[in-house]
Amino acid sequence: TQLLEQSPQFLSIQEGENLTVYCNSSSVFSSLQWYRQEPGEGPVLLVTVVTGGEVKKLKRLTFQFGDARKDSSLHITAAQPGDTGLYLCAGAGLNSGYALNFGKGTSLLVTP
Amino acid sequence: EAGVAQSPRYKIIEKRQSVAFWCNPISGHATLYWYQQILGQGPKLLIQFQNNGVVDDSQLPKDRFSAERLKGVDSTLKIQPAKLEDSAVYLCASSEGPDSGTEAFFGQGTRLTVV
Numbered sequence: 001t002q003l004l005e006q007s008p009q010f011l012s013i014q015e016g017e018n019l020t021v022y023c024n025s026s027s028v029f030s031s032l033q034w035y036r037q038e039p040g041e042g043p044v045l046l047v048t049v050v051t052g053g054e055v056k057k058l059k060r061l062t063f064q065f066g067d068a069r070k071d072s073s074l075h076i077t078a079a080q081p082g083d084t085g086l087y088l089c090a091g092a093g094l095n096s097g098y099a100l101n102f103g104k105g106t107s108l109l110v111t112p
Numbered sequence: 113e114a115g116v117a118q119s120p121r122y123k124i125i126e127k128r129q130s131v132a133f134w135c136n137p138i139s140g141h142a143t144l145y146w147y148q149q150i151l152g153q154g155p156k157l158l159i160q161f162q163n164n165g166v167v168d169d170s171q172l173p174k175d176r177f178s179a180e181r182l183k184g185v186d187s188t189l190k191i192q193p194a195k196l197e198d199s200a201v202y203l204c205a206s207s208e209g210p211d212s213g214t215e216a217f218f219g220q221g222t223r224l225t226v227v
Binding site: 040041048088098100101103105 | 147152153154156157168205216217218219220221
């Protein structure tokens with residue numbers, strides 16, 4: 001099993017602040033995905049990154065895949081209360097038949 | 113398009129009892145996953161099917177957990193006998209295929225409480 005470490009585990013910020021969430025591993029992934037999960041629901045895909053060094057933007061969210069494809073970051077600009085949720089990174093590895101393994105998540109709370 | 117359907121939504125059982133969860137993936141999706149999510153943590157992969165074959169079950173506690181996907185569509189996950197530490201949300205997900213980067217679509221999960 002390829003382990004994914006996420007940091008920080010918890011984050012509480014005020015509306016308008018910026019934040020960065022990290023996802024790290026010692027393994028190389030063929031792709032890495034970021035999901036967001038709200039209470040009582042399953043995770044929903046935000047983005048998939050495939051190429052080392054790739055940067056993708058989704059409105060106020062910026063995702064980056066490390067050059068070595070072992071790590072990724074999620075940056076949120078001007079956070080809003082609607083961004084509150086559990087942010088999960090998930091990696092698919094060739095050696096595991098592309099089994100999708102998740103990190104433990106970062107729980108984000110944005111207060112007005 | 114109908115999403116991933118799971119049932120039941122909630123289940124409370126006593127320890128040492130048996131329980132089964134059912135999942136109907138999105139039509140046409142070849143890959144099906146079962147995950148266990150303990151409160152406050154990320155989902156832990158239990159088993160991944162490609163059609164009706166097992167791709168990865170390395171984290172499935174096989175002494176008490178079993179899963180099947182006989183016709184390559186619906187799947188059931190069974191726990192027998194249940195332990196207190198099995199209390200968690202069991203999530204089913206499906207994707208078009210096992211290729212890297214394919215989006216996984218999740219059901220709402222079954223919340224299991226073992227007392």
